[in-house]
Structure formats: structure tokens, C-alpha cells
Amino acid sequence: MTERHELPDPARRDELAENLAKVEERIAAACAAAGRKREEVTLVVVTKTYPASDVRLLYELGVRNVAENRDQDAAPKAAACADLDLQWHFVGQLQTNKVRSVLGYSDVVQSVDRMKLVTALSSAAVRAGREVGCLIQVALDAETGARGERGGVAPGGTEELATAIEGSAGLRFDGLMTVAPLVGPYAGRQRAAFDRLMEISADLRVGHPAANMVSAGMSTDLEEAVAAGATHVRVGTAVLGVRPRLG
Template identity: 75%
Template structure:
């Protein structure tokens, strides 16, 4: 890589951004009395090219996330030689389950029984085990889906039991996205605290389901304070402008 090449400049930019995010995570962990090793940074690479994923891997990133299968599938294939774990974090149509099961290690956005059935069939077909998180939507009423996907809090137990009983799937925990509208808009930490309570209840029946996926670039500190085990950070690492590759 030439020192003055665009690739070198991009790597320098990513290095700087990762350092800033790491400093934020470290500070949040200290403030919360938590160990840094108890928190996993998942870099959300949506809209960015496979070349950025390669640079991130060179910089030590091991967990990356995507939210659209049509972008994720070719990117994961192009980066199949890298030591990465792939997280699918977007709303997932059942007809995309087979494709996602081919590359994802974790699906954070399990929010309905039909999707559990589709993912189970796909996991068996691809002979891979999928780690699944139940997405909780605090802007959803009972029996409805939130604006960004997710089941209402009172639907978590039934959905978790379905995942736990499905072949090819592993119940790993819960996920949420802070609502943009409704009574919890602008109250991210309160939402994350409630997610922690749901996680505690879930672990009583499923001790291994200990992942709590919460927090993004704008609210990762609140998520750390509320006990998140995984934060999903995109723009703070990769920048605000979409890069089509």
C-alpha cells in the first residue's frame, strides 16, 4: 500500500475513528465500573464497500454487521477469507433467511415466529448454527411490530422459547434500537435499562442467553451504563457519508 494512496488515507481515517470510539467505550466502562473485555464492539459496515471491511480487519476488528442481505451477502463472500464474525442487524424478510443463514453468525433481529421457522429451516439446510437475539421494540404495542422491527416486550418470552426449541438456532440474548418516536423517544438509557431487566428475566430460564445488544454511535455510553454486552457502531467509525463500492 503506497503511503499516499487513497487506501492508505482511508486506513488512517479508520484508525483515527476506531481510536476515538475505543476511548469512548473505555471511558464509559470506567464510569460504569465495568471491565472493557466484557463489551464487544460490532462495527456496522452497511453502505460501505468490502475494501473497508478488509481495512477494519487489518486494524483488529473482528465483529461486523450488516442490515440488508442484498448488500451483505456479496460483501461477506468477498471477505470470506477474513477472521470475522458477521452480525445481521436489520429487519429480515423470511424469503431472505436462507441467504442470511449462509454467512451470518448472529441474527439480532428475530421478531416473529414465522422468521424463527424460516431461519431454522435455513440453518438446517446450510448445516450452520445461527446465534439469535430477540429484538425488543419499546415502541410496539402487544402483538405489533415496532417502527424499526422488533416484538413488543410482552412477546419476548414466547419468541425466545420458540428460538430455543428450534433446530439449528441458538438463543443468545436480546437486542433493541432506541425508538425515534412514541413515549420512549429521546429516552435511550431508560429503554436500555428495561432491556437489561428483560435480559435478566430471560437468563433465569436460559442462562447462556447473555448477549445484550444495544447502543449505536449516538448512545453507546448510555448502553454501556445500562449493561449492554455488544454495541453496534457505524458512522462513528466509518463516517457519515455513504460510500458505494
């Protein structure tokens, strides 16, 4: 039996169109419930292990923001789609030895979580002659010491990183990102987690008023993120289906 991600292009396009429409309905309904305008929330489709052909189909369907979390998947895919007017987001934990490659295609790095990475990103951006947007990934579980495995900096470390990003050539501080914690006091309490992220964002914007991007919420909890005030939601499975296994 043909797997879903291997369907011929016309069938795959129909599948993606149907899934995308359902996600758009969810975002629109969440915005309406929160008293927000639909245009206040940007959908970023996380394509991960899916092929460049899916990115092209998504582009045909109106998607302009796509995200990846592994450079080995992203670099060849971005190269294959270089002719498309897309904004690429890198959302995975980023090692410094991958920074130069990632900055070859990424417009926004959403997972900045340490000074060493800020330095490496700045050097690579200057070398490439471009400006790259940066989001600080906040580990909300680290606030109480119950650190999970999703990366990020504790809320208390955001101001120092924000100041470093703003003072680094080639970088632009755009805001914050989080993934709902699996452990600690926010486990299973996505809305509370996203409300806390919005509080941290508001505090940071006192000194960094342009950093108003808040990336939160995925396929299972985008409504909670929109209700809290997120400006960007990162959706993979709900648009593309269950990811094929690697290897």
C-alpha cells in the same frame, strides 16, 4: 473533490484508524464510569453501504465483529471477505425470502421478531448444516402501543419467541437487541430504554440462563448502553463516517 469513502487505501486506513481509536476511547471511558471491564463490551462495526475494502482495513485494525442490515449489500461483501476470520451479524429487518442467503454468511441474526422467521431460520440452518445465534429484537415502544418503524416484538412476546428459538434445530438463543425508540415514552430517553431492556433480559435469563447477550447502543448513544449493561454496541457512522447515498 474525492469523497471520504473513496479515499486511497492508505488515507482511508488512517481515517478508519483514527475514528476507531476515538470510539475505543469512548467505550473504555463508558466502561470505567460504569465500573465495568472493557472486555465486557464487544464493538460491532456496522459497515452497511461501505465496500469490502473497508471491511478488510477494519480487520487489519483489529475489528472482528461486523454487521449488515441489507442482504443485497452484505452477501457480496461477505463473499469478498470470506478469507477473513470475522463474525458477521445481521441487524436489519429480515424477510423470510432472504433467510437462506443471510444464513450463508451470518453467524448471528440480531433481528428475530416473529415465529415465521424462527421457522425459516431453523430450516435454513439445518439445510446449511450450521448453528446460528439469534437475538430477539425488542420494540420497547410497543410496550405502550406507540409502535415505531424499527421492527421488533413487544416485550410481552419475548418469552414465547425465546422458547421457540431454543426448541428449533440449528438455532441458538443468545439474548436480546433493541434500537432506542424514536416515539413513545422512551423517545429521547436512551438510558431509560436500555435499562428497560436489561430488565427484560434479566427476566428472560431466569428460564434461559445462557442468553446473556444484550445488543444496544449505536454511534450517538453507546455510552448510555454501556452504562445500562449492554454486552455489544453497534457502531457505524462514528467509525466509517457518514454513509454514501444509495443509488
